[in-house]
Amino acid sequence: MLSIHLLNFNEKDCKNPNLTGGKGASLANMTQVGLPVPPGFVLSTSLFEDFIKTNKLDFEIENRLEIASKSLENQEKLENISREISDLILNQQLDTDLQLQIKNQFKNLDSTWVAVRSSATSEDGAESAWAGQLDSFLNTDEQSLIENIKKCWASLFSPRALFYRFEKGFVVGKISIAVVIQSMIQSEVSGIAFTVHPVTEDRNIILIEAGFGLGEAIVSGQITPDSFEIGKANLDILDQQRNDQTRGIFLDESGNNVWKNTTDDSSIKSNLAENHVLELAKICIKIEKYYGFPCDIEWAFYQNQFYIVQSRPITTLTLSDSDYTNRLKNINDILSVSWKKVWTTEYSVFSIWEFAKGYTKYCTEILGFSFDKIILTREKNLATVFRNEKELEDFSLKALRKILDNDFLTKASNTINLLNTELLSFTDLSAEEFLTDSLSAFIEIHNQFLPYFLLFLWAPDSIQNLNSISNQEKNYIFEICLKNRKKTEHTYPDLEFFLNKVFSYIEKKEDLPKFHARCLLPQELLKYVVDKVLPGKTILQQRFECVGVIALGKNICLTNESQTRGIYGKVTYFKNDDEVLRGKVANSGFCVGRCRIIFDFESMKEFQTDEILVTTMTRPEWLPAIKNSKAIITDAGGVLCHASIISRELKKPCIIDTKIATQVLKDGDLVEVDADNGVVKILEKAKETYHND
Numbered sequence: 001m002l003s004i005h006l007l008n009f010n011e012k013d014c015k016n017p018n019l020t021g022g023k024g025a026s027l028a029n030m031t032q033v034g035l036p037v038p039p040g041f042v043l044s045t046s047l048f049e050d051f052i053k054t055n056k057l058d059f060e061i062e063n064r065l066e067i068a069s070k071s072l073e074n075q076e077k078l079e080n081i082s083r084e085i086s087d088l089i090l091n092q093q094l095d096t097d098l099q100l101q102i103k104n105q106f107k108n109l110d111s112t113w114v115a116v117r118s119s120a121t122s123e124d125g126a127e128s129a130w131a132g133q134l135d136s137f138l139n140t141d142e143q144s145l146i147e148n149i150k151k152c153w154a155s156l157f158s159p160r161a162l163f164y165r166f167e168k169g170f171v172v173g174k175i176s177i178a179v180v181i182q183s184m185i186q187s188e189v190s191g192i193a194f195t196v197h198p199v200t201e202d203r204n205i206i207l208i209e210a211g212f213g214l215g216e217a218i219v220s221g222q223i224t225p226d227s228f229e230i231g232k233a234n235l236d237i238l239d240q241q242r243n244d245q246t247r248g249i250f251l252d253e254s255g256n257n258v259w260k261n262t263t264d265d266s267s268i269k270s271n272l273a274e275n276h277v278l279e280l281a282k283i284c285i286k287i288e289k290y291y292g293f294p295c296d297i298e299w300a301f302y303q304n305q306f307y308i309v310q311s312r313p314i315t316t317l318t319l320s321d322s323d324y325t326n327r328l329k330n331i332n333d334i335l336s337v338s339w340k341k342v343w344t345t346e347y348s349v350f351s352i353w354e355f356a357k358g359y360t361k362y363c364t365e366i367l368g369f370s371f372d373k374i375i376l377t378r379e380k381n382l383a384t385v386f387r388n389e390k391e392l393e394d395f396s397l398k399a400l401r402k403i404l405d406n407d408f409l410t411k412a413s414n415t416i417n418l419l420n421t422e423l424l425s426f427t428d429l430s431a432e433e434f435l436t437d438s439l440s441a442f443i444e445i446h447n448q449f450l451p452y453f454l455l456f457l458w459a460p461d462s463i464q465n466l467n468s469i470s471n472q473e474k475n476y477i478f479e480i481c482l483k484n485r486k487k488t489e490h491t492y493p494d495l496e497f498f499l500n501k502v503f504s505y506i507e508k509k510e511d512l513p514k515f516h517a518r519c520l521l522p523q524e525l526l527k528y529v530v531d532k533v534l535p536g537k538t539i540l541q542q543r544f545e546c547v548g549v550i551a552l553g554k555n556i557c558l559t560n561e562s563q564t565r566g567i568y569g570k571v572t573y574f575k576n577d578d579e580v581l582r583g584k585v586a587n588s589g590f591c592v593g594r595c596r597i598i599f600d601f602e603s604m605k606e607f608q609t610d611e612i613l614v615t616t617m618t619r620p621e622w623l624p625a626i627k628n629s630k631a632i633i634t635d636a637g638g639v640l641c642h643a644s645i646i647s648r649e650l651k652k653p654c655i656i657d658t659k660i661a662t663q664v665l666k667d668g669d670l671v672e673v674d675a676d677n678g679v680v681k682i683l684e685k686a687k688e689t690y691h692n693d
Contacts, residue, residue: 005047005098006105009040019044021119021178026311033290035283038300038307040114040182041105045121047098048153048177055092061085061157068162078159086154090147099146102181106142111183115309116140118152119178134161134177138214139184139256152179160531185307186250187214187300189271191225193284194314196294198539200560201317203294205238206230206281209538210272212248212262214300226271227538230281237274239562241538245271272301280306287311333552337373339386339571342636343616344662346600347383348499348518350525351492352376352549353556354443358450360551366451369398377548377564381515382599384616386571392458396638399459400466403477413484416452420488423449427498431505435529443522446495453491456484461638478639485640490620497621510534519543521558581658581665581680586637586644588676589653592683593630595669597662598622612673614665618643626650631673633661633680655680 007014007028014020014028024042031037052058064081071077094102106114118134135155137148155161156177165175191210196203211225229239245262252258272280280299283306288295294317298310347355356376363370375386403409426434426442434442460481463474503517506528510517519540520528528534548564550557559567596611598604607613607625616635618626619642626632626646630653634643637656647654653675661680665671668686 005044005050006101007042007044009037009042014042018121018176019046019178021045021121021176021180022312023117023119023310024178024180025119027180027182029290030287030308030311035287035290036305036307038183038185038309039109039111040180041109042119043102043149043179043181045176045178048179051092051094051153054095057088057092060088065157065162069166072163072166075159078162082157082159082162085157089154089157090150092150094146094150102149103142103145106145106181109181109183113139113141113184114145115180115182115184116145116148116152117180117182118155119180120156121176121178134158145181149179149181153177163530182309185300185302185309187302188212189301190214191299192536193280193297193299194294195284195288195297196314196317197229197560198314198317198535200558200563202560204232206232206284208272208277208280208284209536210277210301212245212271213250213260214248224537224541227542228272228277230277232281232285235278235281237277240274240277241541242271276301276306283308334375334550334567334570337552338388338390339373339375339567340389340659341571341616341663342385342387342392344382344384344599345616345619346381347376347378347496348503348520349378349543349547349549350499350518350520350522351496352378352383353521353558354446355450356549356551356556358447359454360556361554362447363451363454364554366448367399367402367455369395370451371395371551372553374551375548375567377546377567378519378543379546380544381518386567393462395454396458396461397466399455400462400477403455403459403481404469409477409480412452412455413480416449416456416484416488419445419449419452420491423491424494427494431502434502435506435525439526439529443526449491452484453488456481456488457640458638460640481640482645486645489642489645493619493621506534512537512540513544515544516540519547579682581633581655581661581682583633583655583658583661583678583680584637584639585675585678586632586639586641586654586656587647587652589631589651590672590674590676591630591653592670592672594686595633595665595667595671596625597665597667598625599662612671614661615643616662617641618646620646626652631655631675633658633665633671633673635659635661635663 004013004019007020009028009031011028015025015032017025020028020042027037027040028042052061064085068078068081071081115136115138117136120134135152135158137151140148156175189210189212191208193206193208195206197205197207206229208228208230209225224243226243226245227241228237230236231238247259247261250258250260284295284297287297287308291311294314295311296314297308300307300309356374359371359374371387371391373388373391377384403412423445426438429438460478463478500518506512506517507514516537520534524535542561546561546564548559548567550559593610593612595614596607598607598613598615601621604622604625607628609628610630612631612633613625613629614633617637618632618634627650632643632647632652632654634656635658637643641656643654643656653673655673655675655678658680665682666686669682670684672681672683674681
């Protein structure tokens with residue numbers, strides 16, 4: 001047995017996180033239950049604490065931490081404090097006898113290179129992973145060993161670690177640090193594995209990502225790894241994505257990490273075979289069973305052998321076990337609900353997640369009622385909403401009854417004006433300014449704004465059917481709703497335009513493919529603000545291809561591509577048995593012209609003068625096309641939707657709520673728009689060659 005300062009992975013005391021930190025204790029636990037962990041040892045927290053006391057650094061450090069805790073907004077001051085503490089540690093010498101013990105233990109590993117890794121006492125816990133906050137030093141040889149140990153200690157006080165420490169509420173003196181020294185595995189393939197799917201939070205699916213060489217290539221986001229989804233129940237590969245990996249990071253003879261072209265080097269073998277994928281999945285299941293919670297696992301593969309180099313709890317899951325059970329129930333309940341397509345337009349995953357939460361949770365909290373059944377799906381940057389038609393009618397009626405209360409109407413008008421001003425003030429911020437505490441404030445105001453927005457949007461749809469109030473009262477209510485609606489009709493398009501600028505900033509800064517940052521969930525963006533860590537590119541790519549957000553009752557969940565496409569199969573699309581479409585009259589008029597289907601800003605650019613604009617719902621930024629159109633036809637909308645308001649102002653024939661216009665009509669179809677009677681007749685179907693001519 002080594003001293004309390006040096007603990008081998010196979011020693012009982014090494015499992016104590018107070019001595020060996022989260023990472024060290026995890027590696028010791030896995031070693032002692034027979035999991036394939038590369039050999040190593042830990043320099044305990046007691047060694048670090050003795051080093052600080054022996055060199056009389058404790059008072060100096062605590063004094064600076066006290067100042068740092070009050071200087072989080074002053075980046076320059078925080079960096080200066082960090083540098084001062086780091087210098088205090090790096091300028092001290094480690095006891096000669098202790099250095100000898102450490103180097104002897106290093107030699108016992110029989111490894112030319114080791115990883116020297118920080119392991120904080122609060123690290124890898126369920127609430128705080130400290131991912132990327134503390135330093136590690138790969139490819140360390142005997143000569144640089146002692147210096148890298150001290151650098152690990154100093155990293156406990158780096159600017160990002162100080163910010164994270166106080167942001168998480170860790171007070172002065174609460175955190176200590178151990179250092180793991182572990183044999184380096186010269187990985188042929190490496191990667192990460194999640195024992196719960198991090199996107200859908202499906203407890204029955206393991207997600208494995210694999211890339212050539214060392215794991216830094218994946219972690220840094222510089223390659224797109226292969227990904228595998230494995231079902232735990234039958235241990236079968238449910239889905240796999242093999243990507244073109246033309247390079248990887250490998251260790252050269254001098255101990256440097258270098259990029260190699262995998263297509264030119266015959267010594268680099270192919271990525272994981274399916275039998276190896278299943279072998280790794282079994283190891284992951286064993287790790288999860290041992291710990292009793294979902295795990296985020298780092299692994300390496302060398303000479304036909306897997307090695308586990310780290311395991312920590314997955315800290316980004318939003319669902320508890322009971323929430324997950326309810327989520328499964330939600331997905332099953334979809335089968336018994338009548339869903340109908342409402343609209344398709346441009347929205348980010350961030351926005352549709354907040355919309356779904358707002359529809360179901362915040363409407364209930366603020367208004368006392370909500371949409372309890374809603375699905376939003378997103379494919380290739382376009383979002384589609386599906387609703388229960390009867391529920392939409394009920395919502396409109398309840399909204400009208402709510403604003404018949406004059407006191408509430410006054411309060412609602414004042415509130416939406418205030419929230420609208422506050423919300424749009426964010427669009428004056430730069431991306432860097434927004435990605436701070438401003439993001440949390442934005443989300444909160446957004447969620448408070450939505451119920452009032454919906455209130456004034458949908459209430460007028462039921463006015464004409466309510467006989468208990470006079471025409472004078474109906475006109476008064478309509479004018480109030482119209483006034484508030486016109487003030488806010490630009491809000492969501494302006495915010496989405498602003499968010500897209502933020503997402504473009506992240507894509508450039510983090511070297512992401514275009515539109516991938518638009519696939520981030522709010523909780524992931526909030527996490528990025530703190531530690532600058534994003535989900536893997538594979539996860540974002542899957543969401544970009546197809547993802548769904550379901551809200552039933554107060555439960556909200558994310559579905560993967562296969563689940564989302566399954567939902568499409570359960571949606572009832574409105575049918576049309578003849579060459580006539582019927583809708584509601586938003587503005588009267590008559591014309592004949594050819595159709596142009598528009599879902600987003602890009603397709604709007606194709607619009608030609610005197611075409612008929614056909615869409616699910618119009619948006620304010622489409623005004624140039626709307627002005628040049630002969631008429632407007634939409635799938636959805638009410639008397640105060642944007643198409644209704646703008647068509648009356650521009651005196652354009654407009655028919656809304658046809659349900660099926662974008663499903664039935666095609667670019668170039670010649671139609672007759674009778675907006676006096678709410679009828680669209682198809683006179684001639686377009687040829688396949690119809691373009692802009």
